[in-house]
Amino acid sequence: MRLVSGPIWGNLSDRLGRKTVLIVSQVGTTIGWVMLAFAPNIWIVFLARIIEGASGGNIGITQAYAADVVRADERARAFATNRGMFGAGMGSDRLEVA
Numbered sequence: 001m002r003l004v005s006g007p008i009w010g011n012l013s014d015r016l017g018r019k020t021v022l023i024v025s026q027v028g029t030t031i032g033w034v035m036l037a038f039a040p041n042i043w044i045v046f047l048a049r050i051i052e053g054a055s056g057g058n059i060g061i062t063q064a065y066a067a068d069v070v071r072a073d074e075r076a077r078a079f080a081t082n083r084g085m086f087g088a089g090m091g092s093d094r095l096e097v098a
Contacts (some may be wrong), residue, residue, distance in 0.1 A: 001053030009057035010064070018065040021058075059086065078095025 013021040032052025039045045050067060070078040 001050055002056045005054045006057035006060055010060055011065060013061045016070065018061055021063055022065065024059070025055045025058040028052070029058070031055075 007083055009021055009025060032048050032050075032055060035044060035048035035051065039048055062077060064084055066078045067075060
């Protein structure tokens with residue numbers, strides 16, 4: 001779903017504004033995760049994953065927003081920070097507390 005929805009979210013962010021589309025996509029992602037948490041059957045699990053996947057095209061929008069607001073000489077650092085935070089969030093389930 002992200003493969004399909006990414007260009008759609010990008011087009012919408014060009015027309016409606018990056019912040020608006022980021023908020024809407026985050027709300028959709030939250031709805032998908034909450035549905036998944038309380039899914040009573042497998043069909044709701046599939047529906048929740050479809051909703052979350054369709055809402056998940058926001059990484060490209062975040063990078064476009066950074067390109068819009070960050071000075072050219074700071075852009076590489078902003079992109080690296082963005083990807084680093086994404087990686088930290090994805091890898092946080094592997095962290096061990098000593």
